[in-house]
Amino acid sequence: MRRILFVLGILAFLPLAGFSADPPATDKKEDKKEEKKAKPDKPRVAVFRLSSPVTELPADELFSFSPTTGVTLKELVARMKKAADDPAIKAVVLLPEGGSIGLAQTEEVRQAMQHFRKSGKEIYAHADSLTMREYTLLSGVSRLSVAPTADLWVMGLSGEGVYLRGLLDMLGVKPDFLTCGAYKSAAEVFMRTGPSPEADKMQNWLFDGIYDTSVQLIAKGRQKTPEQIRERIDNGPYQANSAKKAGLIDAVEHRQDFEAMLKKKYGNNVVFDKKYGQKKQPKIDFSSPFAAFRILSEMLGQTKKKGGGKDAVAIVYVDGAIVLGGGSLSPFSGGNEARGPAIRKALDEAARDKSIKAVVLRVDSPGGSAVASEIILDATKRVKAKKPLVVSMGNIAGSGGYYVACGADTIFADESTITGSIGVVGGKLATNEMWKKVGVTFKPYQRGKNSAMLSSARTFTPEERKRMQGWMDEVYDVFKGHVVAIRGKRLKKPIDELAGGRVYTGRQALDLGLVDKIGTLRDAIDHVAAEAKLKDYEVRIVPEPKNALERLLEEAAGEQQEKPGLDAAGPRRPLAGRSASLAARAMPYLRDMDPQRVALIVRALERLQLIQQEGVILMMPELSIGR
Numbered sequence: 001m002r003r004i005l006f007v008l009g010i011l012a013f014l015p016l017a018g019f020s021a022d023p024p025a026t027d028k029k030e031d032k033k034e035e036k037k038a039k040p041d042k043p044r045v046a047v048f049r050l051s052s053p054v055t056e057l058p059a060d061e062l063f064s065f066s067p068t069t070g071v072t073l074k075e076l077v078a079r080m081k082k083a084a085d086d087p088a089i090k091a092v093v094l095l096p097e098g099g100s101i102g103l104a105q106t107e108e109v110r111q112a113m114q115h116f117r118k119s120g121k122e123i124y125a126h127a128d129s130l131t132m133r134e135y136t137l138l139s140g141v142s143r144l145s146v147a148p149t150a151d152l153w154v155m156g157l158s159g160e161g162v163y164l165r166g167l168l169d170m171l172g173v174k175p176d177f178l179t180c181g182a183y184k185s186a187a188e189v190f191m192r193t194g195p196s197p198e199a200d201k202m203q204n205w206l207f208d209g210i211y212d213t214s215v216q217l218i219a220k221g222r223q224k225t226p227e228q229i230r231e232r233i234d235n236g237p238y239q240a241n242s243a244k245k246a247g248l249i250d251a252v253e254h255r256q257d258f259e260a261m262l263k264k265k266y267g268n269n270v271v272f273d274k275k276y277g278q279k280k281q282p283k284i285d286f287s288s289p290f291a292a293f294r295i296l297s298e299m300l301g302q303t304k305k306k307g308g309g310k311d312a313v314a315i316v317y318v319d320g321a322i323v324l325g326g327g328s329l330s331p332f333s334g335g336n337e338a339r340g341p342a343i344r345k346a347l348d349e350a351a352r353d354k355s356i357k358a359v360v361l362r363v364d365s366p367g368g369s370a371v372a373s374e375i376i377l378d379a380t381k382r383v384k385a386k387k388p389l390v391v392s393m394g395n396i397a398g399s400g401g402y403y404v405a406c407g408a409d410t411i412f413a414d415e416s417t418i419t420g421s422i423g424v425v426g427g428k429l430a431t432n433e434m435w436k437k438v439g440v441t442f443k444p445y446q447r448g449k450n451s452a453m454l455s456s457a458r459t460f461t462p463e464e465r466k467r468m469q470g471w472m473d474e475v476y477d478v479f480k481g482h483v484v485a486i487r488g489k490r491l492k493k494p495i496d497e498l499a500g501g502r503v504y505t506g507r508q509a510l511d512l513g514l515v516d517k518i519g520t521l522r523d524a525i526d527h528v529a530a531e532a533k534l535k536d537y538e539v540r541i542v543p544e545p546k547n548a549l550e551r552l553l554e555e556a557a558g559e560q561q562e563k564p565g566l567d568a569a570g571p572r573r574p575l576a577g578r579s580a581s582l583a584a585r586a587m588p589y590l591r592d593m594d595p596q597r598v599a600l601i602v603r604a605l606e607r608l609q610l611i612q613q614e615g616v617i618l619m620m621p622e623l624s625i626g627r
Contacts, residue, residue: 043090043266046083046276048076050134051097054105056319056364056394057336058545073105073394074315074539077522079277080112084119089276090266092116094125094141096134102364102395103210104414104506106137108520110217113140126258132156135248136214139221145251145258152243155236157211161203161621162604165193172434176459177427177611178469180476184423184501185621186399187611189604199621202503206418209505213415222247312540313529314350314359315521318343318376321610321619322368322400338365340372342543347379350542351386358388358532359542360524361408366620367400367421368610370475373618376404377482384409388531392524393417393515398503400618402514406483411515412524413506418620420509422483423501424476426468426616429608431456472616479618487513503620 058072083089101109113123122142130138130152138144146152168175168190177187185199195203212226219229224247232246240252253261263270320336350359361380367373383389384407391408393401398421405411405419413419435441446452453464460468480495490513491498498512509515517523529537611617 043270044088044273044276045091045093045262045266045270046079046089047093047095047272047274048079048276049095049097049274050099050101051095052099054099054101054109056362057317058541071099073108074521075277077108077112077520080109080116081522082277084116084121089121089273090270091121091262092123093262093272094123094138096125096127096130096138101133101137103133103213103416104393104395106133107213107217107414107416108522109137110140110221111520111522117142124258124262126253126255130154132214136217139218139248141221143251144249145253146240146243146249147254148240148252150240150243150252152236152238152240152248154233154238154243154248156233157207157214159207161195161199162189163193163195164189164604165191168429172431172437174430174433174459175427176430176465177425178465178472179423179425179501180472181423181500181502183503184421184425186421186423186425186501186607186619187427188621190427190429190608205508206503206505209508210416213505213507309355311534311537312353312356313525313532313534313537314353314356314540314542315525316343316346316350316359316361316542318361318363318365318401318404319394320365321606322365322372322376322404323610324369324372324375338368338372338376340369340375343376344379346542347376347383351383353542356387356540356542357534357537358528359383359390360521360528361389361391361405362394362521362524363391363397363401363405364394365401365404366396366398367403367618369400370403370424370479370616370618373400373403374478377407380404380407388528390524390528390531392519392521393419393506394521396620398620399423401620403479403482403618406486410517410524410527412517412519412521412527413509413515414520415505415507415518417506417509418503419506420498420502420504420514421618421620422479422495422499423618424472424479424616425611425619426472427611428454428460429456430459432458475616475618483514490516501621 052071054076055072056074058075080092083092116123123140125138125141125144126146127134127138127144127150128147129150130146132154135152135154165175175187175190177191179185179187182196182198183202185196185202188196188199215226215229215233218224219226222229224232232248235246238246238248240249243249244252251258251261259272262272318338320338322338322340324340347359347361350356380389389408390410390412391397391405393405393411393413394417396418397405397413398419402419402422432442442457444452444455444457450464450467452458453460453468476499480499483499484491484495492511492513498514504512504514506515506518510518517527519527525539607619610619
């Protein structure tokens with residue numbers, strides 16, 4: 001209740017502080033332009049600025065003051081489709097402005113661009129600089145131009161694996177990890193100073209697959225052969241004029257010249273709609289003393305309008321590392337977490353809701369907790385018993401991400417999706433030597449033969465190692481058993497030749513029978529809607545995104561905490577050796593180093609935290625692929 005009163009106090013204070021939710025005078029002029037552009041007699045061009053990350057899960061729908069909120073893939077594709085079907089929209093402009101997009105997401109947006117162009121309309125793009133991934137996306141436009149001083153870093157794909165064994169040795173930390181499968185290389189980051197032969201072989205086939213897909217996309221967009229594109233890439237990077245000469249772009253021009261070209265083509269009265277297809281936010285006049293109550297009314301009113309009785313296809317997201325619930329993966333973690341009990345609840349809700357006729361499970365996850373993965377897989381079976389269910393894989397759906405996906409009758413993946421990694425990893429860090437370096441010693445006490453098996457005081461004894469490996473082998477057998485039981489004759493090889501931690505691209509997984517179709521989220525929605533015999537339906541996210549007020553009310557009521565009872569996640573196991581101290585010790589060695597490599601190291605430490613938190617996990621190896 002105190003939190004609610006605090007927010008109400010802020011809302012009431014805003015008018016007195018001079019804050020206004022109404023646009024300033026200059027923005028009011030923009031509003032007038034918005035009104036004018038709605039008139040049918042003026043041609044309109046939809047402008048999509050790629051200035052923020054393309055995400056999977058939507059952010060708050062209302063009352064968000066965050067300037068860094070990304071656009072969701074679903075929203076971006078839907079806005080482009082809407083523009084294709086809207087007779088008032090004559091063209092689309094794409095402006096890359098520092099936003100990021102995943103490899104598989106690039107394929108999905110390219111498909112939406114192709115659909116738009118099939119409607120008889122053109123897509124234009126202008127850039128001041130282009131990375132390889134940005135160029136792969138924009139090579140599908142009708143006309144691509146860059147500024148005269150632009151640089152095009154179209155040089156292929158590069159990446160690197162990170163290995164922390166030397167750092168751990170410096171800190172006096174002894175890693176002790178076990179795996180199931182020779183290709184299950186997730187623990188090599190801690191155990192080795194370089195890749196094993198199996199991991200090296202696997203990384204190379206992944207890069208071959210991803211690179212080939214990028215080349216094919218560029219070749220199709222620029223109407224050249226793959227061989228010509230490979231030759232262009234090998235001669236990169238390019239400045240603007242050399243890129244035009246090589247046929248990689250269509251024009252070299254400043255932004256104002258680009259705008260003038262569009263006005264010449266579509267008329268001087270053309271309106272550039274920079275918010276096309278976005279949801280309109282309620283306009284609140286904070287100069288009114290009742291502003292706080294009005295905004296609350298708007299927010300609560302929106303809450304009541306959610307859902308509905310119309311037939312729907314539901315999307316349930318598994319986005320981020322799969323965990324049971326509770327705290328963050330790491331003191332550095334800013335990523336998403338896919339919490340097993342919460343996703344189980346969402347799937348059960350989708351199964352019960354009679355207006356939901358079919359479900360798409362959208363997976364963008366490198367894996368995580370074996371227990372949480374089993375919880376989600378089990379929930380998909382309950383959905384399948386009542387209505388059609390398909391899986392759509394995003395940028396990554398490996399290890400635990402494949403575990404939760406394998407239960408669907410039909411699995412869609414993009415060619416660049418990273419998937420597979422059927423295997424198990426587990427272990428711990430022995431930190432005694434590290435603590436001695438800072439003058440800290442410990443005296444252990446033990447009752448029970450195996451009570452200290454997970455202690456960070458020492459590495460495993462031979463008997464403990466055997467016991468730990470046996471436990472992991474059981475989890476591995478369950479994982480393989482699920483895949484064999486569900487995929488059956490669709491598998492092109494015996495399971496032990498497909499598993500063992502081997503990672504594949506979506507195209508490679510299709511050839512091996514691990515997925516069923518190459519296709520986007522939109523393709524998965526269309527497929528499952530057809531299975532459910534739906535023609536007029538809505539696409540609904542489950543659980544529906546909450547605005548800030550709803551989340552505040554739930555927190556005040558204690559509803560965000562895990563409730564005791566049948567749906568509770570239960571307490572976490574108090575495993576030893578959490579990585580907070582390790583991370584704090586490691587950071588002095590990481591300061592002032594290049595940010596891309598530091599980010600890779602931080603992600604590795606986050607995965608270490610998950611291993612220490614869960615004991616045994618289904619997690620893919622860490623790999624950096626350039627922009």
